[in-house]
Amino acid sequence: MTDISSTSGTATAEAPVFAGLETRGAHAWFGKHHALADISLKFPVCTVTGLIGPSGCGKSTFIRLLNRMHEFIPGAAMAGEVLHNGRDVYDPSVDAADVRLKIGMVFQKPNPFPAMTIRENVLSGIKLAHLKRANHDDIVETCLTRAGLWKEVKDRLGASGGSLSGGQQQRLCIARSLAVEPEVLLMDEPCSALDPGSTLRIEETIKELAEKITVVIVTHNMQQASRVSDFCAFFLTDGGPGYLVEADSTRKIFTNPTDPRTADYVQGKFG
Amino acid sequence: MTATITPTSPTPVEPQTPWSTSRTSRVRSLSILLTAAIVAAIVVLFTGVAGIDGWAVTFFGLSLVIAVARTAKIGPKERKDALMRVVITSAAVAAFVPWVSIFGAVIFRGYSGARINYFTQDMRTTVPDDFLEYGGALHAIVGSLLMVAIATVITLPLGILSGIYLTEVRGRLTFLVRFVVQSMSGVPSIVAGLFIYTTYVYSTQSFSALAGSLALAVLMLPTVARTAEEVLKLVPEDLRSAGYALGARQWRTALMVVIPTVRSGLTTAAILGVARVIGETAPLLLTSLSNTTLRFNPVDGPIASLPTYIFGYLQIGTEFAIARAWTGSLVLLVIVLFLFTLARRFGGKDKR
Numbered sequence: 001m002t003d004i005s006s007t008s009g010t011a012t013a014e015a016p017v018f019a020g021l022e023t024r025g026a027h028a029w030f031g032k033h034h035a036l037a038d039i040s041l042k043f044p045v046c047t048v049t050g051l052i053g054p055s056g057c058g059k060s061t062f063i064r065l066l067n068r069m070h071e072f073i074p075g076a077a078m079a080g081e082v083l084h085n086g087r088d089v090y091d092p093s094v095d096a097a098d099v100r101l102k103i104g105m106v107f108q109k110p111n112p113f114p115a116m117t118i119r120e121n122v123l124s125g126i127k128l129a130h131l132k133r134a135n136h137d138d139i140v141e142t143c144l145t146r147a148g149l150w151k152e153v154k155d156r157l158g159a160s161g162g163s164l165s166g167g168q169q170q171r172l173c174i175a176r177s178l179a180v181e182p183e184v185l186l187m188d189e190p191c192s193a194l195d196p197g198s199t200l201r202i203e204e205t206i207k208e209l210a211e212k213i214t215v216v217i218v219t220h221n222m223q224q225a226s227r228v229s230d231f232c233a234f235f236l237t238d239g240g241p242g243y244l245v246e247a248d249s250t251r252k253i254f255t256n257p258t259d260p261r262t263a264d265y266v267q268g269k270f271g
Numbered sequence: 272m273t274a275t276i277t278p279t280s281p282t283p284v285e286p287q288t289p290w291s292t293s294r295t296s297r298v299r300s301l302s303i304l305l306t307a308a309i310v311a312a313i314v315v316l317f318t319g320v321a322g323i324d325g326w327a328v329t330f331f332g333l334s335l336v337i338a339v340a341r342t343a344k345i346g347p348k349e350r351k352d353a354l355m356r357v358v359i360t361s362a363a364v365a366a367f368v369p370w371v372s373i374f375g376a377v378i379f380r381g382y383s384g385a386r387i388n389y390f391t392q393d394m395r396t397t398v399p400d401d402f403l404e405y406g407g408a409l410h411a412i413v414g415s416l417l418m419v420a421i422a423t424v425i426t427l428p429l430g431i432l433s434g435i436y437l438t439e440v441r442g443r444l445t446f447l448v449r450f451v452v453q454s455m456s457g458v459p460s461i462v463a464g465l466f467i468y469t470t471y472v473y474s475t476q477s478f479s480a481l482a483g484s485l486a487l488a489v490l491m492l493p494t495v496a497r498t499a500e501e502v503l504k505l506v507p508e509d510l511r512s513a514g515y516a517l518g519a520r521q522w523r524t525a526l527m528v529v530i531p532t533v534r535s536g537l538t539t540a541a542i543l544g545v546a547r548v549i550g551e552t553a554p555l556l557l558t559s560l561s562n563t564t565l566r567f568n569p570v571d572g573p574i575a576s577l578p579t580y581i582f583g584y585l586q587i588g589t590e591f592a593i594a595r596a597w598t599g600s601l602v603l604l605v606i607v608l609f610l611f612t613l614a615r616r617f618g619g620k621d622k623r
Contacts, residue, residue, distance in 0.1 A: 069515065100516055104517065111513045113510060113532070128524065129523075
């Protein structure tokens with residue numbers, strides 16, 4: 001099992017505290033069902049990591065573990081550590097809402113708030129989390145621009161968020177996540193419900209985002225993983241809990257993976 | 272060999288509905304039905320069968336016979352279909368009859384007793400049997416609206432909060448709260464009146480609008496809480512997740528995301544609650560009683576309301592008193608209809 005950071009030139013291996021997101025021996029359960037076993041991964045700052053693997057191997061469970069969305073499912077349990085900038089997010093002294101403020105999330109299905117306008121949707125995180133921010137107009141423009149939506153909606157910021165197309169709604173959700181200035185953005189199959197054009201726009205957005213923040217993206221689309229990610233982690237399940245097969249730079253995963261199962265999967269032989 | 276597509280010359284096309292029944296067959300069915308109605312009327316006139324109910328039974332029997340006769344040559348499936356159609360249509364009409372007759376009676380008798388002064392005067396200087404040009408029910412209308420308004424102000428926050436407790440907080444008491452709310456909706460309204468009578472009225476030694484409002488609130492709460500719960504359940508889990516993922520705490524998410532999403536549904540909950548209690552009579556007889564003077568102060572002694580007004584004047588039993596009661600019923604009916612129309616309009620908006 002290769003550690004992502006070992007191949008990363010940017011990671012500070014010698015530093016006592018790993019800047020970024022890291023899991024150590026993470027497990028997850030739903031009731032008695034052991035969904036995910038012993039995942040140790042590092043996500044260096046300002047990189048894009050793709051989580052790939054067949055359906056049901058625990059990728060979404062893992063990503064929800066990272067910002068404490070996992071605990072909303074009744075009967076959920078976990079083990080191990082999730083460290084953000086060296087601090088365990090599951091420490092009893094840590095507030096879950098603060099964790100989610102720093103580690104944002106974009107969901108598979110676009111979910112803009114239907115009772116709010118486009119502008120209000122972008123600013124919703126600031127109001128929801130009680131953040132003090134001046135110049136709301138600037139935030140709206142910056143976030144929508146970063147999400148690649150500004151040009152399309154700048155003349156109708158007062159329209160309902162639900163009036164946009166599916167792809168636009170998803171980019172609105174990305175803009176909404178950016179407005180609270182997260183350090184990490186988790187994306188759970190953000191393009192699975194979108195057309196190729198919108199997918200392309202969002203992929204460009206992801207690449208631009210990685211200049212400033214860390215992105216972790218779950219995807220079923222191998223081309224997408226190879227296009228947007230710097231690192232890839234391949235998950236698999238043999239009927240039991242999902243486990244990590246291999247994690248490395250995207251180029252290595254797609255051209256010369258260590259494990260033959262990884263090679264089979266990225267070449268489309270199963271999954 | 273290649274297939275070719277030859278463009279046909281454009282011909283004007285009219286929109287058609289080949290699946291609907293033709294006009295001639297509809298006219299034929301209608302005329303057969305009309306004949307059956309006339310035959311049934313003749314049977315009532317010249318035989319021992321009598322009355323409107325006799326006519327209805329005869330007409331129903333004739334319709335069955337006609338349905339069998341018309342499908343005799345086609346087949347047993349079509350015959351069954353035609354018979355079921357007659358039975359189901361008759362059942363629908365039969366359910367409609369009492370509704371229409373109640374509405375008809377209230378509208379006709381209520382309207383014939385209505386005068387403009389009915390809405391501008393009270394009964395402080397008028398005896399119940401005075402001509403309808405004197406006195407009115409302004410005090411009862413105001414009393415009803417006042418009590419229902421206070422009851423709504425008490426109930427709405429409680430109802431919505433308990434709905435939020437049941438759907439958002441899902442605390443340890445969820446089961447108990449839901450059970451209590453459900454059994455409260457089965458409490459006879461007079462029990463609610465007795466409860467307020469023994470607690471509030473007895474201790475203050477006075478009937479009042481506030482006591483009436485409290486009794487109505489007891490009856491209104493289960494309706495509002497249950498409707499609010501049902502409405503809040505419709506909010507997709509996605510939206511809550513989105514709120515949490517933005518770093519919001521639970522109460523902020525409930526307040527800023529969940530409630531605004533179903534604002535119109537919660538309005539419906541309030542209106543349904545009002546419609547539930549505005550016609551209540553029994554609890555008001557024990558709490559607010561009735562009076563003859565226009566009054567706005569909710570703690571200043573007995574106060575009239577439309578239901579107790581109707582009840583009281585029907586009991587007096589003289590011609591003009593009864594006419595006043597009928598007009599009161601019409602006013603009450605119009606208010607309830609108005610509220611339900613509002614509820615439908617607001618409720619419809621949620622579905623988009």
